[in-house]
Amino acid sequence: MVVRPEIEREFETQDLLLNVGPQHPSTHGVFRMVMEIDGELVKDVVPYIGYLHRGAEKLCETMDYRQGIGFMDRTEYLAAFNAELSYVMAVEELAGLEVPDRAQWLRMILCEMNRIASHLMFMGAFGIDVGVFGTPFIYAWREREAIFDLFEEVSGDRMMYAYFRPGGLAWEVPVNFTERVREVLKAVNQGIKDFDGLLTENEVFIARTRGVGAISAADAIDFGMSGPSLRASGVPLDIRRTEPYLKYAEVDFDVVVGQNGDVYDRYLCRLQELRESVRIVEQCLEKLPDGPIMPEKMPRMLRTPPGEVYIRTEAPRGEYGIYLVSEGGNRPYRLKVRSACLSNLQALKHMSVGQYVADAIIVLGSIDIVLSEVDR
Amino acid sequence: MTSELFGADLNPWVDAIVRLLMWVGFMTVVAMGLIYLERKVLARFMARIGPQKTGPMGLLQSVADALKLIGKEDLRPRNADPWTFELGPYLVFIPIFMSFLAIPLVFDWHIRLFELGLLYFVAISSINLVGWVMAGWGSDNRYAMLGALRAVAQGISYELPLVLSLVAVAIFNQTLNLEEMILFQGQTPNILWQPLAFMIFFVAALAEMNRPPFDIPVGESEVVGGPFVEYSGIRWSMFFLGEYTALFIMALLASVVFLGGWAWPLGEELGRWWQVILMTVKTSAFIFLVFWVRASMPRLRIDQLMAFSWKVLLPLTFAQVLVNGLVLAYEWDYWVSRVALGVAGLAGIVLLYAIIDRSVRRPRPRPAPVAQSEAVTA
Amino acid sequence: MLRLGRMAVGASGATHYCALRPVRGESGRLVELQTDQLFNNYIPVLLASIVGFILVLSALIGSRLLAPFSQDREKSTTYECGMLPLRRTSTNVGMRFYLYAILFVIFDVEAVFIFPWALSFVGIGPMAYWTMVIFIAILALGLGYAWKKGALQWR
Numbered sequence A: 001m002v003v004r005p006e007i008e009r010e011f012e013t014q015d016l017l018l019n020v021g022p023q024h025p026s027t028h029g030v031f032r033m034v035m036e037i038d039g040e041l042v043k044d045v046v047p048y049i050g051y052l053h054r055g056a057e058k059l060c061e062t063m064d065y066r067q068g069i070g071f072m073d074r075t076e077y078l079a080a081f082n083a084e085l086s087y088v089m090a091v092e093e094l095a096g097l098e099v100p101d102r103a104q105w106l107r108m109i110l111c112e113m114n115r116i117a118s119h120l121m122f123m124g125a126f127g128i129d130v131g132v133f134g135t136p137f138i139y140a141w142r143e144r145e146a147i148f149d150l151f152e153e154v155s156g157d158r159m160m161y162a163y164f165r166p167g168g169l170a171w172e173v174p175v176n177f178t179e180r181v182r183e184v185l186k187a188v189n190q191g192i193k194d195f196d197g198l199l200t201e202n203e204v205f206i207a208r209t210r211g212v213g214a215i216s217a218a219d220a221i222d223f224g225m226s227g228p229s230l231r232a233s234g235v236p237l238d239i240r241r242t243e244p245y246l247k248y249a250e251v252d253f254d255v256v257v258g259q260n261g262d263v264y265d266r267y268l269c270r271l272q273e274l275r276e277s278v279r280i281v282e283q284c285l286e287k288l289p290d291g292p293i294m295p296e297k298m299p300r301m302l303r304t305p306p307g308e309v310y311i312r313t314e315a316p317r318g319e320y321g322i323y324l325v326s327e328g329g330n331r332p333y334r335l336k337v338r339s340a341c342l343s344n345l346q347a348l349k350h351m352s353v354g355q356y357v358a359d360a361i362i363v364l365g366s367i368d369i370v371l372s373e374v375d376r
Numbered sequence B: 001m002t003s004e005l006f007g008a009d010l011n012p013w014v015d016a017i018v019r020l021l022m023w024v025g026f027m028t029v030v031a032m033g034l035i036y037l038e039r040k041v042l043a044r045f046m047a048r049i050g051p052q053k054t055g056p057m058g059l060l061q062s063v064a065d066a067l068k069l070i071g072k073e074d075l076r077p078r079n080a081d082p083w084t085f086e087l088g089p090y091l092v093f094i095p096i097f098m099s100f101l102a103i104p105l106v107f108d109w110h111i112r113l114f115e116l117g118l119l120y121f122v123a124i125s126s127i128n129l130v131g132w133v134m135a136g137w138g139s140d141n142r143y144a145m146l147g148a149l150r151a152v153a154q155g156i157s158y159e160l161p162l163v164l165s166l167v168a169v170a171i172f173n174q175t176l177n178l179e180e181m182i183l184f185q186g187q188t189p190n191i192l193w194q195p196l197a198f199m200i201f202f203v204a205a206l207a208e209m210n211r212p213p214f215d216i217p218v219g220e221s222e223v224v225g226g227p228f229v230e231y232s233g234i235r236w237s238m239f240f241l242g243e244y245t246a247l248f249i250m251a252l253l254a255s256v257v258f259l260g261g262w263a264w265p266l267g268e269e270l271g272r273w274w275q276v277i278l279m280t281v282k283t284s285a286f287i288f289l290v291f292w293v294r295a296s297m298p299r300l301r302i303d304q305l306m307a308f309s310w311k312v313l314l315p316l317t318f319a320q321v322l323v324n325g326l327v328l329a330y331e332w333d334y335w336v337s338r339v340a341l342g343v344a345g346l347a348g349i350v351l352l353y354a355i356i357d358r359s360v361r362r363p364r365p366r367p368a369p370v371a372q373s374e375a376v377t378a
Numbered sequence C: 001m002l003r004l005g006r007m008a009v010g011a012s013g014a015t016h017y018c019a020l021r022p023v024r025g026e027s028g029r030l031v032e033l034q035t036d037q038l039f040n041n042y043i044p045v046l047l048a049s050i051v052g053f054i055l056v057l058s059a060l061i062g063s064r065l066l067a068p069f070s071q072d073r074e075k076s077t078t079y080e081c082g083m084l085p086l087r088r089t090s091t092n093v094g095m096r097f098y099l100y101a102i103l104f105v106i107f108d109v110e111a112v113f114i115f116p117w118a119l120s121f122v123g124i125g126p127m128a129y130w131t132m133v134i135f136i137a138i139l140a141l142g143l144g145y146a147w148k149k150g151a152l153q154w155r
Helices: A004-010 A056-060 A065-075 A080-095 A101-130 A135-155 A177-200 A203-209 A217-222 A263-287 A340-345 A348-352 A357-367 A371-375 B012-045 B061-070 B082-102 B117-125 B128-138 B142-173 B178-184 B195-208 B233-257 B272-296 B302-329 B334-360 C032-066 C098-124 C126-149
Strands: A016-020 A032-038 A041-048 A307-315 A318-326 A334-338
Touching: A016 B142, A032 A357, A041 A348, A041 A357, A056 A065, A056 A334, A065 A080, A065 A334, A065 A371, A080 A101, A080 A307, A080 A318, A101 A135, A101 A177, A101 A203, A101 A263, A101 A357, A135 A177, A177 A263, A203 A263, A203 A357, A203 B334, A263 A357, A318 A340, A340 A357, A340 A371, A348 A357, B012 B061, B012 B082, B012 B233, B012 B272, B012 C032, B061 B233, B061 C032, B082 B117, B082 B128, B082 B233, B082 C032, B117 B142, B117 B178, B117 B233, B128 B142, B128 B233, B142 B178, B142 B195, B142 B302, B142 C098, B178 B233, B195 B233, B195 B272, B195 B302, B195 B334, B233 B272, B233 C032, B302 B334, B302 C098, B302 C126, C098 C126
Parallel strands: none
Antiparallel strands: A016 A032, A032 A041, A307 A318, A318 A334
16 A cells, blocks of 8 residues: 555554463463564564473483383373383383384384374364364364273273383283274274364365465474474474384385475374374284283383483374483483474464464464473 | 234333333343254254253253353453443443344234334444444453454444345345335245345354354454453343344344245245244244354454455445346346346356355365375485 | 235335325325324334343343452453453554445445435336446445555455
């Protein structure tokens, strides 16, 4: 507009500081960001984290290795198996434990099931962020409940499993485990179809998400993003493929890669990853061998030789790494969690400045943060 | 001067008061019923059960809610502007309450039959925007103010398509009297010959009622309830009551103007109870449609909403008005004119869909999963 | 209130009903009863605003009688997602849609013109129709101009 400058001089407006969080419906916990907005446009975003800091890493240093497992559950409560996996793998690496095949396959099944549960949770919460009143949330809950029922049968708990052990698993899975997993997978397939029908081709959903919060592959790498948020930008980096752990080298699955790196692609990547996870679990069930779930000889008290190790795995939100330093003895000298959400969150400002307020909200939702993992 | 109410000879003032009080009771029951119904219907959409513990099948849920709201502390923020904050609920509720006056429920059952009923409705019903702004501004809350500004932007944008789509029907029916409109639709409802006008009306009505996908002013994940963030207890429930009353009245208007009211398809000769059933069915169908949209549609963004109104709906409504005028000005034959209008309306809907489809689905492939051999190894 | 009679449905399908329109008596003067009826017709509008007001007021009074009240400094702060308010809200906020608002005024006035035209142009003939076409075309040009100038962009 030609007239804009005069008008703006005449009626000078001030930018509004909008405090979003910690008590806000769409900050997924206790995240806080202060947005500087001009009308509806976001000019600046300042994230504040730390409202959920519990010092889990430091607490682990005061406990022996097995007690630390419970803390890992609580850092990443939506994908606790994945978090446990990194931790026990780090301990195994230090202690030089050999994990039996059956335990590895079972771990893979449980981790992929947990990925499904976590991505479903993302679908539901993201649907609410975009503004569908509750429907995707309840849809997500339905299948997630089925998965949690399964996990409860396996580990005795619905969210905080503490089921993996350095060396293997705590105890054998229930006798009808494979049938139960197949049942759940059937429900999950139906749930994926429901989401596809509800959101993927929804005109309003596409209008809201496509082209919003786009980030280029180079920028995404520079910000240290990982997981589906990175892959949506077109970087086929999946640790399950690049550095196969467990038995991922033996199963056939595709790395889902987006093209535009926008919110819509992040959604689509996760939707497609649900299908891939189902594929992986199905193959695991076929290849699941019999045998022990713990090594023959396990020390009564697990001690590690001095050393340091960094183990990373592909958690639902990206690279979940454990940096473990041991000075000998039965407890870590230092434990550091490389949080996927914390790194992904760094790109928030980059992605949301210049967008609308409503877009900043869905950009935050599309990163799929878990505050307990960010703050630990 | 006689009143046909109860067959008694009543003073017009007394008559008006009696009718209004009946409307008050009716409105309360309907609004509460709607709240219960919405919860039940949405629950079914979401594969839930919905309220079931309060009373048989949870029927008393709204009553329990109302009691709870009356007994809840009514907070007022310290920095709030007392006058605008206090008057906000009044100005939101009263216009909605008043806009009912023009609507004929069943043959001869109405508060008053205005010769310019449609004009009265559109004039009165948009006043509540002022209440929203007062509530938003008076709360001294950033979210509330953002919500209020959004409400204004949305309100002024969708006022025009709403009014003009109704005008298009008024041109077709050559009346602004709602009862005459119903009688006009004795054989065929207006929706058959004015499908585009109905579509535009439906969209604009959703926006005027701030229902999803146009619930931008109250968008819970963005502005946390918008203009009434700071309202609690009974004052908040006035907004709530107003919202559901507006939904009911809009549904009544839709069934009167577009769906043939009580006259179609059973004709005018039937007894009143048949007409009541007809109106109930039509109104419920419209309300169900609104619930359905709510259960399945995400929220639009404010700029998309404005662009849709000004660049798509407004030109289309003008086209509808002019086409209706053309057919009537040259006094085309009864059936020829109707079929022509129906075809034109359908063409308009196709155009509308094409515009939406084109702007939404710019050709772009979905991200293809990369095959195993192509994946990079870091 | 007058009881509604049967309505005549014309050949074009339009109904003609004029009980509430001013009717000329035999002497050619307006029948006085009609003005009375017009007034009676709008009594409820006045009353409804009063009844609506009383309705809200009585609900507020009922709540005032039933609900607990306590003065608390923390309680009466505005909602800022759990933080203390950063600044006062009453600043000059950029309203980006003021051009829409100006356009709205123009088009709303136009809608007011269309209302009487809508009911009367049939009797006058095609000429009245084409006049309105020109009127709307001018406004459409204005809309197109605003569109091209970018007034319909939110930013």
